[in-house]
């Protein structure tokens with residue numbers, strides 16, 4: 001029986017994390033693709049080479065002209081004057097010209113006097129520039145460079161190969177980017193703010209407030225309240241967020257209402273970072289609070305009624321009852337909700353994506369949304385899978401660390417009460 | 424402090440549990456509420472301490488009408504049937520809770536908890552949590568918590584149910600001593616008649632939400648108002664013979680047994696009656712011989728217990744000093760002390 005469970009755990013729980021970790025260690029993007037690459041001297045590669053090998057970089061970037069058999073064959077196929085190819089083969093075979101101007105000067109001086117148009121035609125045939133040529137193998141590129149007159153040491157070859165490789169490679173660069181980029185720092189702060197405020201104000205405090213107040217209500221009233229507070233959770237997110245959008249649109253309820261007092265209509269959701277945060281936290285808070293309320297309500301229900309009776313008889317006020325009887329016995333549910341909600345707030349971004357899309361600007365861009373934008377969906381079209389995966393991995397690590405801290409704070413060990421029998 | 428229930432009624436939704444109950448507990452008195460399970464003992468207790476509001480009627484503490492006072496303001500100590508200890512607090516915190524919510528200084532609380540813990544012999548357990556205590560220890564913690572703020576009224580809902588026989592005896596006298604010393608007015612709920620008789624000044628016997636009789640233990644034993652009361656008190660219990668009135672005597676059909684009784688004067692012949700005979704009134708002493716066959720014998724150490732079947736099939740119980748000349752199957756002719764029997768009408772009322 002253990003085998004299927006192990007397979008399931010491996011496939012559906014462990015594999016995604018392992019894959020994320022693997023992707024995180026690469027520089028995969030839309031450009032590199034996720035399979036192997038080729039070697040190509042792109043403008044980008046030349047820019048990368050400029051720092052280490054300025055001469056070579058300059059040289060490769062320039063067109064090169066080589067009189068070789070391949071070019072002669074092409075020339076003969078053009079059926080121009082036969083003398084051109086004969087003379088080139090006889091007296092210029094193997095010559096290399098570092099620029100078009102020099103090559104054309106030589107061609108112009110041929111005995112058969114090619115016209116200006118023919119000079120251009122011929123010189124094109126001998127253009128052996130590697131710029132933007134795609135080589136399927138590393139050796140192909142090296143052979144070609146050699147033919148062009150670049151003699152490279154093995155170390156130099158390596159540098160060139162690395163710079164011109166278009167596929168993905170293993171790298172830890174992603175983490176350096178995450179660690180050093182001010183954008184990332186801002187997104188991190190956004191996330192910390194969003195998670196802690198939503199968690200503290202709504203998912204825990206507000207949920208506790210709801211659970212405790214409904215506990216003291218008559219049963220029928222309480223269940224009506226609970227059902228109402230559960231609505232955000234059971235409404236499909238798209239529709240729920242749409243209702244908030246309707247509320248905050250230029251022509252929405254708030255604008256209409258404020259219009260009565262002479263305020264101009266505006267989009268309250270996106271007009272300022274402050275407002276955007278306000279609504280993002282409300283939207284998520286109401287959804288999150290309903291889950292906490294359910295968990296806390298049932299935990300309070302599980303406290304034997306006589307404990308409430310006893311504490312009343314003992315003289316405890318409502319507040320003292322909440323403080324000394326209810327709250328201490330909710331430690332485990334509070335831990336659970338805090339943990340669970342931290343993780344789900346960290347990981348889920350659909351409400352934000354549907355409401356502000358991280359805007360205005362990137363004001364409400366949180367970590368998971370940024371990872372999504374980086375790896376799966378952005379305007380530039382270059383999806384950075386590697387970087388996105390690294391961001392996701394950071395999220396996983398942060399989640400685990402936070403969970404451990406929570407267990408510590410709530411003294412998990414004391415929650416498991418000691419056995420009755422002693423020796 | 425005197426407790427008075429005046430036409431107290433309590434219903435839960437449409438279920439009437441208590442109807443028009445009148446009950447007075449004198450100041451410093453300890454009263455037992457005795458009755459079978461589900462008769463409304465706890466309900467009555469909960470109304471006295473303010474957990475349940477009466478559906479109608481009044482509850483007075485002394486001259487103070489507390490009917491609408493919340494529990495917090497009644498100064499009542501309660502030991503609940505299920506103890507209701509706070510599982511997340513230590514024994515010390517549990518006992519100190521009533522003082523803590525009154526914001527008594529913590530040094531004071533500590534001292535008072537130590538005193539009361541010594542009184543109920545749990546001074547070694549103060550650091551433990553309820554889950555680490557036995558049932559009897561939990562009960563004593565509950566008792567200590569009920570006593571610590573010196574309540575005017577002490578309510579005990581079967582406080583000894585979980586103790587072993589020895590501890591139960593000890594706690595019985597302990598609770599009684601505490602109650603007498605402090606002069607607290609107390610109500611003890613129990614369905615153990617021995618407990619009720621040994622601990623309390625008076626007993627109120629309840630049946631389906633009604634008090635059938637209130638009296639001192641000996642009055643109640645010797646002068647039960649109904650057959651229910653008679654059957655509830657006494658161990659081994661009373662036995663009943665079903666018969667009829669005939670010319671001022673109780674006649675057991677089929678056996679020829681005839682008991683002339685003064686109480687039956689003027690009762691029409693043929694009235695169905697039930698005769699209650701306590702085991703100690705059937706045996707060697709007494710004036711009316713009764714023949715039967717022993718079907719069951721049991722020794723209880725100092726005494727023997729016999730069940731005797733009369734010719735008509737009814738059973739009389741007898742308790743006698745230990746003897747070993749009678750065995751199950753033997754025919755016996757023992758005496759019945761007719762003056763000590765009770766006659767009940769068919770509806771259970773004593774005649």
Ligand SMILES: Nc1ncnc2c1ncn2[C@@H]1O[C@H](COP(=O)(O)OP(=O)(O)OP(=O)(O)O)[C@@H](O)[C@H]1O
Nearest residue numbers: 435438440459460461462463464465466467504614
């Ligand atoms: N909250 C309630 N709702 C409805 N019925 C109740 C409620 N509490 C008690 N009852 C009913 O009232 C009756 C008396 O209950 P109560 O708890 O007073 O019995 P009791 O005499 O204490 O019994 P026991 O000796 O078993 O504790 C029972 O029939 C019970 O079912």
Ligand SMILES: [Mg+2]
Nearest residue numbers: 464465504580
């Ligand atoms: Mg009860």
